[in-house]
Amino acid sequence: MTQRFTLVAFHAHPDDESLLTGGTLARAAAEGHRVVLVVATLGEAGGAAGGRELGARREAELHRAAEALGCARVAVLGYRDSGLNGDSPSTAGDPPRFVDVPVEPAAAGLIEILRAERADVLTGYDANGGYGHPDHRHLHLVARYAAAAARTPVLLEATVDRRKLRALLGVMRLAGRLLPRLPLNAASDAYTAGSATTHAVDVRRYWKQKRAGLRAHESQTQGGQGWRTVALLARLPGPLFRLIAGREWFTEVGRRPVTHRDGDVFATLRRSACVLPENATPCARLRLPLE
Secondary structure, eight states: OOOOOEEEEEESSTTHHHHHHHHHHHHHHHTTOEEEEEEEEOOTTSSSSOSHHHHHHHHHHHHHHHHHHTOSEEEEEEEBOOOTTSOOOOOTTOOOBGGGSOHHHHHHHHHHHHHHHTOSEEEEEOTTOTTTOHHHHHHHHHHHHHHHHHTOSEEEEEEOBHHHHHHHHHHHHHHOTTOOOOOOOOTTTSSBOGGGOOEEEEOGGGHHHHHHHHHTOGGGSBOSSSBOHHHHHHHSOHHHHHHHHSEEEEEETTOOOOSSOBSOTTHHHHHOTTOOOTTSOOOOOOOOOOO
16 A cells, blocks of 8 residues: 655745755655645845845745645745844834744644644754754744644654765865855754764755755845855756755654664654554554653
8 A cells, every 4th residue: 555644844934945855845745745835934034135025025936946846735834034143123013033932832833734734744953953043943942842732743853964064065165166154053063963863865866856946946046145055056067966965864853863764754654553544543643742
């Protein structure tokens, strides 16, 4: 029997979905699974000229990227981008910054989606928030709370193997002088040590979909100092893109890392005795810690 699952990918801003999980989402959709994309904010602070106009533009880009990746549904929780340094300005009538909303109320919309979709897998972020963006760190907590409250069986935290990241940045520097200075924390703090990850997903077959997702975010091609990461990846030729962006990493909450990392985000579900046909009585959902 071919098993079909529902994957809900939770991200902080438009373009995060393509950067961190684009290949995984495209692969899941191509294999017949339902993929739902949820973003906390519209990334209104993600450019030299931010605000509502940029947010509207980025929402349109988000939908184009989701279509390229094969997502069946897109939902926006409606919080405001907190800004890289947590200092995003606001005007009257603006929604609250994501980082300012306590975890429980911030998770309410996501919990509703998880329950309505009967989600099997939720993706969040690692505890570092990747490179340390305040919204990413807050999303880590919100995803954990929501997964526990909705009793979603598997929570995967999207990340990057820290050691692989250094090598990839070296390759990208050779590819051009326009590589931006990423706002990474100290090397020991950014993203995740490879030994702590549980999944390394090969997405090279889906590089065209992932690159199309990145290219959809046209507003992020420039801003700040020079070209941005989205633009640089999107402009790489196919072979180099597959080399740099052909693998995506996750850490499964509640599972100890093992020597052999899974290459399938649904591997735990496939191994679990809880997986039943659709017409069978649902089994108890796993309870995740509220952190």
